[in-house]
Structure formats: structure tokens, C-alpha cells
Amino acid sequence: MSQLKNDRYLRALQCLPVDYTPIWMMRQAGRYLSEYRQLRAKAGDFMTLCQTPELACEATLQPIARYKLDAAIIFSDILTIPDAMGLGLHFEAGEGPKFTKSITCMSDIEKLPIPDPNQSLNYVMEAIRLTQKELNGKVPLIGFSGSPWTLATYMIEGGSSKAFTKIKKMLYSEPKALHRLLEKLADSVALYLNAQIEAGAQSIMIFDTWGGVLSHQSYQTFSLHYMQLILSKLKRGHKTSDITSYVPVTLFTKGGGLWFDSIANTGCDAIGVDWTVNLSSIASKGKIAVQGNLDPSVLYADKLTIESNVSTILNEFGAYSGHIFNLGHGIHQDIPVEHVQYLIDAVHQKSKRFHHD
Numbered sequence: 419m420s421q422l423k424n425d426r427y428l429r430a431l432q433c434l435p436v437d438y439t440p441i442w443m444m445r446q447a448g449r450y451l452s453e454y455r456q457l458r459a460k461a462g463d464f465m466t467l468c469q470t471p472e473l474a475c476e477a478t479l480q481p482i483a484r485y486k487l488d489a490a491i492i493f494s495d496i497l498t499i500p501d502a503m504g505l506g507l508h509f510e511a512g513e514g515p516k517f518t519k520s521i522t523c524m525s526d527i528e529k530l531p532i533p534d535p536n537q538s539l540n541y542v543m544e545a546i547r548l549t550q551k552e553l554n555g556k557v558p559l560i561g562f563s564g565s566p567w568t569l570a571t572y573m574i575e576g577g578s579s580k581a582f583t584k585i586k587k588m589l590y591s592e593p594k595a596l597h598r599l600l601e602k603l604a605d606s607v608a609l610y611l612n613a614q615i616e617a618g619a620q621s622i623m624i625f626d627t628w629g630g631v632l633s634h635q636s637y638q639t640f641s642l643h644y645m646q647l648i649l650s651k652l653k654r655g656h657k658t659s660d661i662t663s664y665v666p667v668t669l670f671t672k673g674g675g676l677w678f679d680s681i682a683n684t685g686c687d688a689i690g691v692d693w694t695v696n697l698s699s700i701a702s703k704g705k706i707a708v709q710g711n712l713d714p715s716v717l718y719a720d721k722l723t724i725e726s727n728v729s730t731i732l733n734e735f736g737a738y739s740g741h742i743f744n745l746g747h748g749i750h751q752d753i754p755v756e757h758v759q760y761l762i763d764a765v766h767q768k769s770k771r772f773h774h775d
């Protein structure tokens with residue numbers, strides 16, 4: 419792998435001093451970019467874009483070419499694992515993800531295979547290898563997966579959901595079946611993420627988009643427990659003077675603001691936080707990095723409003739060296755591209771005074 423030229427993001431993940439606060443954005447490659455819409459049209463459909471390494475690589479690099487971001491995230495989707503398990507993922511225009519087959523009972527769960535990441539998910543590994551080559555050390559590359567709980571919601575609901583009634587019904591009436599599914603997903607995710615690390619991912623993020631719909635108790639047993647299991651299986655390497663010898667892991671539970679202590683106790687390196695949280699409340703928690711947390715809708719506002727929201731977040735976190743600036747969730751598809759530029763410039767300019775590197 420090429421020598422890394424910008425290590426701000428990896429340094430912040432290890433809570434080491436940086437010259438300014440690094441920034442990347444969830445869903446930074448996506449429909450708000452005209453070049454993405456063009457590429458997506460060329461690919462025909464979203465899954466072809468994900469499954470063609472040259473195209474996935476091009477999508478990954480688009481936001482990096484346009485903006486001074488401090489990390490790239492491999493272009494893919496969290497639903498690649500259920501697809502590789504044979505559920506038939508497809509996207510219907512304006513409707514989000516759908517599965518041809520959904521999971522309803524223990525016998526469906528017993529039949530699910532644990533995908534070999536170097537077989538049915540090899541397109542992701544190829545995309546990572548190719549993107550690393552093209553990045554040539556410009557910024558680090560993030561690999562990712564969904565959390566077992568979040569993947570299970572899509573597999574049981576058959577697609578996106580608002581009320582999560584099917585999975586909650588299983589949780590309360592057939593908890594053993596749900597635990598069996600989560601166990602299989604945790605095994606699959608651990609294999610998948612280790613293969614991504616092997617292929618060249620330099621940090622890992624686990625998206626627990628729907629952990630926040632669980633009760634306090636259920637969050638611990640049905641979501642966090644399985645993320646912890648994955649963490650215990652990941653080959654993160656060791657911290658040395660070479661920043662790239664260690665692969666830090668970020669756990670992001672949307673709506674997980676009340677559970678930081680238990681999230682931090684899993685042994686993750688960073689917590690992703692949404693915009694409902696006051697970052698200063700976590701700064702005292704000790705040496706764990708924090709990623710977030712601008713409300714993505716702030717990007718609809720004018721330049722001054724964007725800047726003042728950036729200042730608020732930076733002031734909350736002060737000189738804390740473990741802060742990675744991000745949105746509290748993915749960027750909306752109708753955000754004007756110049757507003758993203760205002761955000762990135764504001765983070766670069768306003769964060770300098772907090773750092774002394």
C-alpha cells in the first residue's frame with residue numbers, strides 16, 4: 419500500500435494531536451453529486467454500480483476529487499451481506515431497498531448460509547483493492563458493514579420500515595430465533611470486515627442505523643452484544659509509530675445517545691453520534707474518539723448558518739484531539755454542492771485554533 423499522505427483521520431481515531439479537525443461525510447458519494455447521478459445512469463442500477471469494481475471505485479473517488487475531505491469510504495451498501503445470503507436485493511425507484519425473500523421463522527434462519535467474503539462478496543474486496551491503488555495514499559479508506567440488528571431489520575421486514583413490527587414481534591415472541599439470526603449475521607459481518615481489512619480498508623465503521631428503536635434493555639442484548647462479538651473477532655493489528663498498523667473501529671448507533679457508556683465499554687475506538695447529542699457530554703468520558711454530529715438538514719441553510727452550526731460543535735468539543743467532524747446521519751440528496759464546500763471550509767478554518775500540532 420502507498421505511503422499515507424493525510425493521516426489526520428486515523429490520528430484523531432487514536433486521539434492523537436492533529437493540525438485541524440478531520441472531516442468526512444456519511445453518504446459523501448451519492449445523489450447530491452451530479453457526477454454520481456451520471457455514473458449511476460451509466461451503471462443502469464444501483465447494484466450494478468456496487469458490483470462493478472471500476473464503477474464503485476470511481477464513485478468512491480468522486481467526493482475526494484471535488485472536496486478536501488480527510489477520508490474516503492468504499493462505495494457499497496450495508497445490504498450486500500443479506501444479498502449474498504440469497505435474499506435477492508433490489509432497489510425500486512423512489513422506494514428504497516427490497517428483498518425478494520424475507521425471513522419469517524427459525525427454519526428460514528437455519529437455511530441461511532454464512533457468505534464467504536472472498537467468493538460472493540469478492541466484488542467489494544476488488545473495489546477496495548482498486549480504490550487503494552487509485553487513492554495512492556491521498557487519504558485513508560474506510561470499510562464498513564451494517565450491524566447485525568440493523569441488517570436483521572431489513573431481512574425480516576423485507577425492506578425499509580417505519581414501525582419495525584415484524585422484527586419486534588419476533589423479538590418478543592420468538593427471541594431464540596432472532597438471536598440465532600443475529601449470531602449468524604455477527605459471524606458473517608466479522609468475516610466480511612476482516613476480508614475488507616485484508617483487502618486494504620484502514621478503518622472500519624459499523625452502521626447501527628436502527629439500534630435506536632430498541633428499548634434500553636433490548637439494545638444491550640439484541641444490538642450492542644453482537645457488535646461487541648464482532649469487535650472481539652476483528653483483526654485490528656497493533657498501535658505502533660506507524661499509524662496505519664492499527665485499524666480503528668467506529669460504532670454508530672443512530673439514536674444511541676443514552677448508551678454511550680456501554681458503547682464505549684465494547685472496546686471500540688470511536689463512537690459515531692447523531693445531532694441529538696451535546697458533544698461536551700462525552701468529552702469527559704475518557705480517551706475514546708467521537709465522530710459527528712451536524713444535523714444533515716443544516717446543509718439546507720445559508721453559509722452563515724452553516725458556519726455558526728460548525729462553530730457550536732467545535733466549541734462543544736474544544737481542543738479534544740479525538741474528534742472527527744461528520745454529519746449525524748447521511749447527507750440528503752437535494753443538498754446544493756456549494757453548501758458542502760462551506761461546511762468543509764468552515765471546519766478547516768475554525769478548528770485550527772483548537773489544535774497545536
Ligand code: CP3
Pocket residue numbers: 443444445446447448449458464491492493494495496497512513514515562578625627747748
Ligand atoms: O457513505 C458513502 O458514501 C458510502 C456508500 C454507502 C451507501 N449506503 C450508498 C448508497 C453507505 C455507507 C451506505 C450505508 C447504508 N445503506 C446504510 C447505513 C447508513 C445509513 O444511512 O443509515 C443503510 C441503512 C443502507 C440501506 C440503504 N441503501 C437504503 C435505505 C437506501 C435507499 C436510500 C434512498 O434514499 O433511496 C440505500 C441505497 C443507497 N446506498 C444509495 C447510495 C448512494 C442511493 C441509491 C441510488 O443511487 O439510487
